[in-house]
Amino acid sequence: MQITAAVAREHGQPLSIETLELDDLRANEVRVRMVSVGVCHTDAIVRDGVYPTPLPAVLGHEGAGVVEEVGSAVRSVAVGDHVVLGAAYCGYCRRCRSGEMAYCENLFAEDFGGRRRDGSTSLSRDGEVVSSHFFGQSAFATYANVVEESVIKVDRDVPLEHLGPLGCGLNTGAGTVLNELRPPAGSSIIVFGTGAVGSAAIMAAGVAGCTTIIAVDIVDSRLELARELGATHTINSRSEDVAEQITAITDGRGVDFAVDTTARSEQLRTAAEALGVRGTLALVGAAKPGTEVSFEIGSSLVKGWTFKTVVQGSSVPQVFIPHLIDLWREGKFPFEKLVGEYDLEHINDGFEDSRNGSVVKPVVVFK
Incomplete structure (x- = not known):
C-alpha cells in the first residue's frame, strides 16, 4: 500500500x-x-x-x-x-x-x-x-x-x-527515577536538562515523594515549566554558579540522586560533584560514541557514590507505560x-x- x-x-x-x-x-x-x-x-x-x-x-x-x-x-x-x-x-x-x-x-x-x-x-x-x-x-x-x-x-x-x-522520552525520564533510582520519600534529586526526558524525571520524582527537586537548564521558560511540574528549586546554569546553588539548597550535604539528560562531559562532572554521601548519578542522555568524562576519585572516594547509565528507563514498556497513563489520570503526570x-x-x-x-x-x- x-x-x-x-x-x-x-x-x-x-x-x-x-x-x-x-x-x-x-x-x-x-x-x-x-x-x-x-x-x-x-x-x-x-x-x-x-x-x-x-x-x-x-x-x-x-x-x-x-x-x-x-x-x-x-x-x-x-x-x-x-x-x-x-x-x-x-x-x-x-x-x-x-x-x-x-x-x-x-x-x-x-x-x-x-x-x-x-x-x-x-x-x-x-x-x-x-x-x-x-x-x-x-x-x-x-x-x-x-x-x-x-x-x-x-x-x-x-x-x-x-x-x-x-x-521513549517520557518512559526514559520517569523510568530512570521510578524503576532504576527508586528514591525514598523525603530524598533529594537534581535533574540536568529539562527537555522531555528531564521533565518526566521531575514529575516522577514528585510521584516518588522527593522533597527537594532541583532542575538545571539554560532556558528560563523551561525552568518555569519545571516549577509547574514539581521542581522545588531551579538553577540557570548559564547565569548562576551551579555548585554554589546546590551547596546553598542542600546546606552543604549534596543531593541523594542526580539525573543527567545532557550527556555533556562538564555537566556530568558537575552532577557527580553535587552528590552527597552514597549518592547515585544516572546518565540517560545520548552522546556521540567515544565521548569521555573525567571524575575526581580522590576525596570523593569516601562518599561511596555510584555512576550508572540507564536505557529506556529500565522499563518493561508493556507494564510501565500503562502505569504512566494511570498516573496521568490521577493528575500526577x-x-x-x-x-x-x-x-x-x-x-x-x-x-x-x-x-x-x-x-x-x-x-x-x-x-
Missing part, C-alpha cells in the same frame, strides 16, 4: 515528505495507522549520522495509533486496539528473558539496523530500498508495519494525539503540558523548535 512518510536522505539535512510503498505484513507484525508521533533527540542524532542507521530511512520511534491489521503470529493486540509504540527488543537473549528488555543484547540490530531480522525492509520507492523498522516501527509515516515487541495496548478513552512520547503540535509537512519545524528549546516535546499529529 502507498503511504506518506518523512524520509531522512542525507545526514544533517531536513527530512523530505514522500510517497512510499509499504509491503505486506509479516507474521510477527502489526499494521498501525498513526495518529501521532513524538520528535525525539534520538531521531535528530540518527538523522545527523551519530548512530549508524543507513539512509535513506524513515525514523520516528514514539508512535501512537490504531491497529488496522495483525500478523498470523500476533497475540497481544487485535484490530481496532489503540496502541503506543516503544523500542523493539529481540525477546530471546539473556537480558530480555530476565525482564530487562531495555538492555537487550541485540539492541542496535533491533532498533537501529533499519531492516527486519531476515534483512528485508518494509519500505521502498520506485524500487529504491528505504530503511524501516527504526525501533521496530519507523513512525514518521501515516502507516507502519510494527514488530509486536514494540506494541503496547492502551485504553481507548485516552487521547492518542499526545500519547506518542510515552514510548501531566505530560500534555510539554507538547507542541505539528502536522507532518512541518516536521522539520518540530526538530528545530526542539533544538532551540522553544518547545519541550514536538508531536506530529496526523490529520
Whole structure:
C-alpha cells in the first residue's frame, strides 16, 4: 500500500515528505495507522549520522495509533486496539528473558539496523530500498508495519494525539527515577536538562515523594515549566554558579540522586560533584560514541557514590507505560503540558523548535 512518510536522505539535512510503498505484513507484525508521533533527540542524532542507521530511512520511534491489521503470529493486540509504540527488543537473549528488555543484547540490530531480522525492509520507492523498522516501527509515516515487541495496548478513552512520547522520552525520564533510582520519600534529586526526558524525571520524582527537586537548564521558560511540574528549586546554569546553588539548597550535604539528560562531559562532572554521601548519578542522555568524562576519585572516594547509565528507563514498556497513563489520570503526570503540535509537512519545524528549546516535546499529529 502507498503511504506518506518523512524520509531522512542525507545526514544533517531536513527530512523530505514522500510517497512510499509499504509491503505486506509479516507474521510477527502489526499494521498501525498513526495518529501521532513524538520528535525525539534520538531521531535528530540518527538523522545527523551519530548512530549508524543507513539512509535513506524513515525514523520516528514514539508512535501512537490504531491497529488496522495483525500478523498470523500476533497475540497481544487485535484490530481496532489503540496502541503506543516503544523500542523493539529481540525477546530471546539473556537480558530480555530476565525482564530487562531495555538492555537487550541485540539492541542496535533491533532498533537501529533499519531492516527486519531476515534483512528485508518494509519500505521502498520506485524500487529504491528505504530503511524501516527504526525501533521496530519507523513512525514518521501515516502507516507502519510494527514488530509486536514494540506494541503496547492502551485504553481507548485516552487521547492518542499526545500519547506518542510515552514510548521513549517520557518512559526514559520517569523510568530512570521510578524503576532504576527508586528514591525514598523525603530524598533529594537534581535533574540536568529539562527537555522531555528531564521533565518526566521531575514529575516522577514528585510521584516518588522527593522533597527537594532541583532542575538545571539554560532556558528560563523551561525552568518555569519545571516549577509547574514539581521542581522545588531551579538553577540557570548559564547565569548562576551551579555548585554554589546546590551547596546553598542542600546546606552543604549534596543531593541523594542526580539525573543527567545532557550527556555533556562538564555537566556530568558537575552532577557527580553535587552528590552527597552514597549518592547515585544516572546518565540517560545520548552522546556521540567515544565521548569521555573525567571524575575526581580522590576525596570523593569516601562518599561511596555510584555512576550508572540507564536505557529506556529500565522499563518493561508493556507494564510501565500503562502505569504512566494511570498516573496521568490521577493528575500526577501531566505530560500534555510539554507538547507542541505539528502536522507532518512541518516536521522539520518540530526538530528545530526542539533544538532551540522553544518547545519541550514536538508531536506530529496526523490529520
